[in-house]
Amino acid sequence: MHTLTLSELAKKLRAKEFSVTELTKSLLSRIEKSQPTLNAFITVTAESALAQAKVAESTLASGDASPLTGLPLAHKDIFCTQGVKTSCGSKMLDNFVSPYDATVVEKLSAAGMITLGKTNMDEFAMGSSNETSFYGPVKNPWDLKLVPGGSSGGSAAAVAARIAPVATATDTGGSIRQPASLCGVTGIKPTYGRVSRYGMIAFASSLDQGGVIAQSAEDAAMVLGAMSGFDPRDSTSVDTPVPNYVETLNAPLAGLKIGLIKEFFEKGLDASVEKLIREALKVYEKLGAKLVEVKLPALPLSVPTYYVVAPAECSSNLARFDGVRYGYRAKDPKDLMDLYKRSRGEGFGAEVKRRIMTGTYVLSAGYYDAYYLKAQRVRQLINSDFKRAFAEVDVLMGPTAPDVAFGIGAKASDPIQMYLNDIYTIGANLAGVPAMSIPCGFSRDLPVGLQIAGPHFGEAKLLNVAHAYQKETDWHRRIPAAFAKEVL
Amino acid sequence: MSLNRDQINSIAHLARLSLTEAEIPVYQDSLSKIVDLVGELDAAQTAGIEPMAHPLPGLAQRMRPDVVTEKDYHEQYQRNAPQVEAALYLVPKVIE
Numbered sequence: 357m358h359t360l361t362l363s364e365l366a367k368k369l370r371a372k373e374f375s376v377t378e379l380t381k382s383l384l385s386r387i388e389k390s391q392p393t394l395n396a397f398i399t400v401t402a403e404s405a406l407a408q409a410k411v412a413e414s415t416l417a418s419g420d421a422s423p424l425t426g427l428p429l430a431h432k433d434i435f436c437t438q439g440v441k442t443s444c445g446s447k448m449l450d451n452f453v454s455p456y457d458a459t460v461v462e463k464l465s466a467a468g469m470i471t472l473g474k475t476n477m478d479e480f481a482m483g484s485s486n487e488t489s490f491y492g493p494v495k496n497p498w499d500l501k502l503v504p505g506g507s508s509g510g511s512a513a514a515v516a517a518r519i520a521p522v523a524t525a526t527d528t529g530g531s532i533r534q535p536a537s538l539c540g541v542t543g544i545k546p547t548y549g550r551v552s553r554y555g556m557i558a559f560a561s562s563l564d565q566g567g568v569i570a571q572s573a574e575d576a577a578m579v580l581g582a583m584s585g586f587d588p589r590d591s592t593s594v595d596t597p598v599p600n601y602v603e604t605l606n607a608p609l610a611g612l613k614i615g616l617i618k619e620f621f622e623k624g625l626d627a628s629v630e631k632l633i634r635e636a637l638k639v640y641e642k643l644g645a646k647l648v649e650v651k652l653p654a655l656p657l658s659v660p661t662y663y664v665v666a667p668a669e670c671s672s673n674l675a676r677f678d679g680v681r682y683g684y685r686a687k688d689p690k691d692l693m694d695l696y697k698r699s700r701g702e703g704f705g706a707e708v709k710r711r712i713m714t715g716t717y718v719l720s721a722g723y724y725d726a727y728y729l730k731a732q733r734v735r736q737l738i739n740s741d742f743k744r745a746f747a748e749v750d751v752l753m754g755p756t757a758p759d760v761a762f763g764i765g766a767k768a769s770d771p772i773q774m775y776l777n778d779i780y781t782i783g784a785n786l787a788g789v790p791a792m793s794i795p796c797g798f799s800r801d802l803p804v805g806l807q808i809a810g811p812h813f814g815e816a817k818l819l820n821v822a823h824a825y826q827k828e829t830d831w832h833r834r835i836p837a838a839f840a841k842e843v844l
Numbered sequence: 845m846s847l848n849r850d851q852i853n854s855i856a857h858l859a860r861l862s863l864t865e866a867e868i869p870v871y872q873d874s875l876s877k878i879v880d881l882v883g884e885l886d887a888a889q890t891a892g893i894e895p896m897a898h899p900l901p902g903l904a905q906r907m908r909p910d911v912v913t914e915k916d917y918h919e920q921y922q923r924n925a926p927q928v929e930a931a932l933y934l935v936p937k938v939i940e
Contacts, residue, residue, distance in 0.1 A: 455920040548899040562898055591905045592898075660884045671859060678860075680933050682924035689936050693860075701862030706870075709861055713852075713871060714878050716859040727882060732895035734888045739896055771874050772881055788899025812900065 357382055358518040358842055359835060362427050362575040365521060369416060369426050376416070376426035380409040380470055382842070383428050386519040387472060389844035395494050396514040398433045399441050400473035408470045415468055423602075424582055425468030430520040432511050433474035434481055435461050435566070436555035444557045445477040445489040445507075448683045448703035458555025459587045460524055460566050467582045472520055475510030479705045480674065481531055481559045483507050484777045487768050488707040495764070496539060497836040498802055502761040505535030505777075511569045512539040516803075517839040522570045522579055526556060528563045529662050530756075530781025533793035536569055537756035537805025540795045542822065542832055543569045544576045547812050548788035549594035551580075552587035560669035561592070563662075563785040572832050573794065573822035577601035580815065596813060604816045605823040610644035612821065615749030618651050620780055626759040632797035632804045633755050639828050640753075640821075648749060652741035657734050658782040659775060664718050664731035665786070670708075671715025677703065710771060735786050742787040746811040751821055755780055756793040756805035780807060790815050794822045795831040803831070845883065846876045 357379055360368065369376060384402050391397060405428065412426035436442045436454035438461075443449045457465070465471065478488040486494040486509030494509040496502040497517040504513040508525035512535035515523050525532045527545035536543025544567050551566040558564060566583065570576040581602065586595040616637070621630060637647055679685040679699025686698035704712070718727035745752060757777060767773045784791035789812055793805035806825075810818045826832050847855075852871050856863045863871065898905070918931060927934040 452924055455917060455924070549903070588908065591908075594900065594903060654888070657885060657888055660882045663878060664882050664885070675860075679926065680935055681921075682926075685926035691936050692938050694862075695936055696860040697857075697862040700860055701864075704861070706867075709859075709863075709867075710871065710874055710878075712859050712861065713855045713875060717855050717875065717879070718882070720855070720858060727885075729895050730885050730888075730890065731882070732897060733890035733893040734885055736893050736896035737888065737890065739899070739901075772877050775881070786899070 358386060360521070361571050362521055362578055365427055366423060376409040376412045376470065377406065380405050380428055380472070383472055383519060386844050390517055390519050390839065393495060393500055394497060394513055394517060395492055396476055396510045396517070396519065397430070397473045398443055398445070398476050398491050398510070401440055401471055405470050405472050408465070412468050412470060422467045423578060424464070426470065428470040428472050428521060429464065429579070430472050430475045430511060430514050430523040431461055432477055432508050432523065432525050434477060434526050434557045435524060436557070437461050437471065437474065440474065442474070443490070444481070445479040445491065446703070446705065446708070447490045448677050450490065450684065452682055456555060459552035459589060460556065460583045463583050464579070475514055475523055477510050478507035479708050480557070481507040481526055481528055482670070482707050482711050484530065484534055484774050485767065486510065487764065488705055490705060493764055496761045497839055498540065499761070501763060503538070503764055505538035505757070505761065507531040508569060509535045512536050512541055512543065515539070515541045515569050515571060516836060518835055519839070522568065522575055524566060524583070525569045526564060526566050527785065528559050529666060529785050530778040532567045532569060533756050533781050533791060533805065533807060534778060536793040538761040538803065540803025540831070540834060541569055541571060542573055542576050542792065542794050543567065544580060544792040544815065544818065545784065545790060546580060546584065546815050547790045549592050550584050550790070550813065550815065552590045552593050554587055554589040558673040560666040561673060562669060563666060572826055573819045574602070574605055577605055577819045599816045601816050601819050604820050607820045608644070609640065609821065609824050612645040612751070613749040614640055614645050614647050615650035615745050615752045616647060617655065617752055617754040618649050619655050620754035624758050624779065625755060628799035629755055629759060629804050632799060633806055636796040636806045636825065637753065639825055643824055643828070650745045650749060650752065652745060652783070654734060654737035654741050655783050658738055658786055659779055661731045661734045661738065661786060662782045663714065663775060664727050665735060667711040667715035668719050668728055669715070671712045671719065674708070674712055679703070707771070738783055739787045742783070742789055750810070750817060752809040754807050756807040760799050760802035760804060784809050788812065790818055792818050792822055794825060795834070797831055845879045847872055847879065
């Protein structure tokens with residue numbers, strides 16, 4: 357049953373081919389067996405999962421079930437889960453048991469989904485390789501010597517290894533799409549404001565957005581629909597109706613205008629990745645789409661823009677961790693200043709401290725205009741580039757990442773090299789537009805992702821476009837050899 | 845641009861972060877590189893461009909009515925606190 361997508365699982369649960377409890381137990385066993393090698397989870401909630409499974413079974417029997425009732429999922433450990441450790445991958449929150457549920461968790465539980473546990477991630481979602489986690493790196497299921505990408509590496513690895521059929525994730529600069537690309541799964545970052553950020557631990561509030569990592573666009577559509585929507589508890593949540601993403605999956609693509617981002621096919625892109633992207637574009641042409649090249653001239657500045665805006669917001673958001681109200685507290689502080697400094701110095705890892713200090717620097721007196729205001733102006737230019745492009749085309753396409761997964765440790769000592777891995781994904785966060793990554797082939801036996809971006813609130817079109825490709829290809833159904841067997 | 849030890853110490857102080865001796869040169873090196881990276885923004889022509897603070901322009905952040913919506917959860921919340929006494933968070937003495 358581990359090879360089945362959500363829609364297939366839903367059918368088989370209704371046909372009573374197996375029960376929700378059997379499905380849940382089978383996945384819990386896969387998680388347990390894979391944990392020593394994959395390290396995809398921080399916390400496994402076996403007991404409550406089995407209790408939720410029992411409830412789902414009676415809901416299914418009563419006929420009141422939602423399309424998601426009884427389907428298991430994993431939550432990225434950035435989403436608060438009531439009564440369960442919510443660590444955000446940090447020593448700072450290693451002892452934190454959330455007193456409430458994030459809106460995303462609440463909505464998916466209310467839809468009848470079973471929470472298998474909390475997935476591993478880069479500390480406070482700051483990283484592109486999962487190596488910054490306090491709980492150790494997640495491994496890439498296609499090759500355990502490689503990184504799964506990040507920051508939602510645990511969610512991506514869990515879905516790729518089919519130890520969870522679907523997982524929640526978040527994306528501030530590529531944290532859903534880049535690991536989806538490196539692990540060969542489907543990931544969608546919706547429009548800023550589409551999914552509530554309430555209970556999603558904040559990194560950079562004008563960029564953070566929750567989304568889904570799934571086996572297919574169809575599965576992503578099912579879960580995204582249930583987790584989206586207006587939330588009065590998030591002041592940036594947008595009050596606009598959520599369309600039924602599943603209903604429009606099969607709309608024909610004839611006449612679709614696809615913009616190829618010229619700047620993404622210039623220097624820095626691996627030739628074998630480019631070849632696979634070009635082949636995927638041919639599939640779209642066959643489906644009746646028209647390809648046009650578009651220029652987004654400010655887009656190459658997205659990495660430096662991001663590394664001002666994101667650290668600035670991070671330094672402000674992470675000021676709340678003070679060793680007083682929750683989280684890690686240093687031993688025997690000699691005064692209040694010592695308590696703050698050592699709790700934060702000892703509780704945060706190296707990359708988080710780097711970003712806090714970068715943010716503190718760019719916001720400090722005398723530098724604010726030169727860095728922060730300047731970056732906000734360039735962000736406006738990038739935003740205008742996207743707006744102009746979407747006046748011309750329906751969706752934009754290009755690579756998700758410049759190359760396939762890299763080795764654990766390969767980029768850990770050079771933060772700039774690590775940051776450049778998000779060169780193609782950051783633009784969508786700065787402009788707040790939705791974007792996804794879908795598997796489009798293999799290079800050196802490792803998955804490659806095609807990125808698709810759309811205008812604000814264009815999720816239905818993105819999912820439709822992704823689904824059309826997945827009906828023509830089977831890259832998204834490939835499973836890493838080490839995880840192919842039902843019993844691991 | 846290269847940041848010196850004093851600058852790193854001063855940034856760390858502003859950010860309320862204790863750094864070990866070994867960490868200082870590491871951050872000197874990486875923060876200098878990051879400052880160089882973000883220095884690429886200087887080349888962009890931004891005269892007359894409005895700074896963008898929010899990704900959905902025109903959708904201002906909502907205000908909510910000024911009414912009490914939360915119950916008193918201090919007991920649940922304080923279960924996560926390192927040190928609490930009489931429903932108060934304890935910190936080292938600040939007034940002698």
